[in-house]
Amino acid sequence: MNASLESLTAERGLIPASRPSACPGLMRIVPARDGGLCRIRLYGGELSAAQAREVAEVARAVGSSCIDATNRSNLQIRGVRPGAEDELISRLVRIGLGPATPGSDDVRNLMINPLAGLDPDATLDVTPLARRLLDQLQRDARLQALSPKFAIMLDGGERLAMLDHPHDVWFSAVSADRFVFGLGGCPPVFDEHMPPLASVEQARVPAVASALLHTFLDLASPEQTRMRDLLNTIGIEAIIDHAQRKLDFAIERNASAWRRTPSDARRRFGVHRQRTEGTVSIGAQVPLGRLDANTLQALAELAPRMRMTPWQSVMLLDVPIEKAQPTIARLKALGLATAANEPFARLIACTGSQGCAKSFSDTKADARRLAPLLHTKGDVHLSGCARSCAAAHRVDTTLLAVAPGRYDLYLQAPEPVARHITIEEAALWLARSTTDA
Ligand code: SF4
Structure with a gap:
């Protein structure tokens, strides 16, 4: 180098x-x-x-x-x-x-928050632990059997965090030396969210992560690629019991009341002070x-x-x-x-038919047509097919392509509220629904 x-x-x-x-x-x-x-x-x-x-x-x-x-x-x-x-x-x-x-490229799915180590209001700088965990993941050859989508989140309590993007295993800092963790979801913000399973000292996070990942590999069938698949079949207690047998300390089931401070996704825009005096972070949407x-x-x-x-x-x-x-x-x-109020701050589109054979429409070109017509609040996601590659989190409005330039419109519900509409009709529909609301 x-x-x-x-x-x-x-x-x-x-x-x-x-x-x-x-x-x-x-x-x-x-x-x-x-x-x-x-x-x-x-x-x-x-x-x-x-x-x-x-x-x-x-x-x-x-x-x-x-x-x-x-x-x-x-x-x-x-x-x-x-x-x-x-x-x-x-x-x-x-x-x-x-x-x-070699072979460890896919196991590097460790997410930290965009201002990890920089946000002066975070609970903890997780970057040293993230380095240690990444090293551990890459040196454990058995973990190469995990799906390329299998992901771990390490949350330091930063004010900007993606909290509705499910992870197979997540850890959240609750103090300078302690984390809570959970499976198949996100750090909970509200009482209706799935609570943490347990808490662990920071120094034991790598051991717990290893035990949980090996437990998944021990127990999951070949068709089960994500932790939620295993949760749905054998349940949380069987997973925790199995992981516990791999550890020489007790998993402490004492964290169910913990809730995370909410994050505001609009913080990805604009200027933010950093821990280091005289420097700032500046966010913008591609x-x-x-x-x-x-x-x-x-x-x-x-x-x-x-x-x-x-x-x-x-x-x-x-x-x-x-x-x-x-x-x-x-x-x-x-x-x-x-x-945050600019159209391209609120539009998401998958690769679309220019790059993906599964797409029913050129979603990126359609989104560019929609941008100047978008006068409503909320995010809009254009997806070329039902796989929804571009948005793993909940989005206010989804336009699901059904033919070139034609979409079904969903408002966070399983059934569409409008079918086979053009981009211009979608813009009118969104404007009308906002006025009605
Ligand atoms: S959502 Fe469907 S069409 Fe869009 S990139 Fe993914 S697989 Fe392709």
Whole structure:
């Protein structure tokens, strides 16, 4: 690895010290309608400016220049040309964006909040624990049997957190040295949410995570790929009993009354003070989760590092406070939404028919048509099929494609309120329903 890049990424704290040298085959590239698709799993969603420049460069060199921001705080390079796979993977590994061990790319699904380690009001800086957990996950070869979607959340109590995106195992800090945890869901905010199962000292979180993941592998049938599948068949007590047998300390079932402080997703926009005096974080929404190489390169000029978020947005980190306003102006000029009320702050669209053969419509193009017509509040999700790849969380309005340019409209209910409508009809329907409300 280039020495200056090595020191830059290590100094930023989320990149493990030891990595394999360039090693084609470490990461998967899957076929899509628009060419190969390479998911880059980011440690805590983070990219240094140097890494972002190289990702932009490699997306141009071996792909279509098109880069997706995902709802797991990762990036995807699209349109990878046949024969360019090894070069792509070698370049990503060289800048510290590959897995630590062969075969462990998919087990790196550890989510932390976008301002982990930076939010002065958080309960705990979870980034050192996240590094330890990631290292443990990648060095345990048995965990490679987990589904690529199997995910762990480590929540430090930051004011910005995705709290309606279900995780297989979640841990939430309740004090400087203690976490509560749960399975198949999210940290609970309200009494009707599933409460935590138990609490654990911070030092024992890796052991509990390992016990729970191995318990899942011991007990799940081949068809059961997520923790909720196992919960639905054998129930929570059987899982906890099995995990307990793998631990040399008692799981403390003492946390059921705990509720998390609510998070406001609008905090992903605007300027936020950081723990370090004189620096701020600045958030903006990537329209429809789609970047091009030039935009990513331009973002790299605005901050020494950035984090992608589960809202398919970006937080620029460590921006000197005096540069906050010029940075926001630059983000606007780049076409990013910088305020929660802008249409592209509220529109989500999956890949659509340009890149996915399952899609009934070009959802991204349709969302661009909807944007200037969208005068209502609330988020709108355009999905090319029922798999709902772009939004794992609940969204106010879902437009489910049924034919090119035609959608069924759902308002958080199993049955649609309107069928086979055009984008223009959907806009009218939304305007009318808001007026009626
Ligand atoms: S939601 Fe369906 S159409 Fe959209 S990207 Fe996923 S699989 Fe493809």
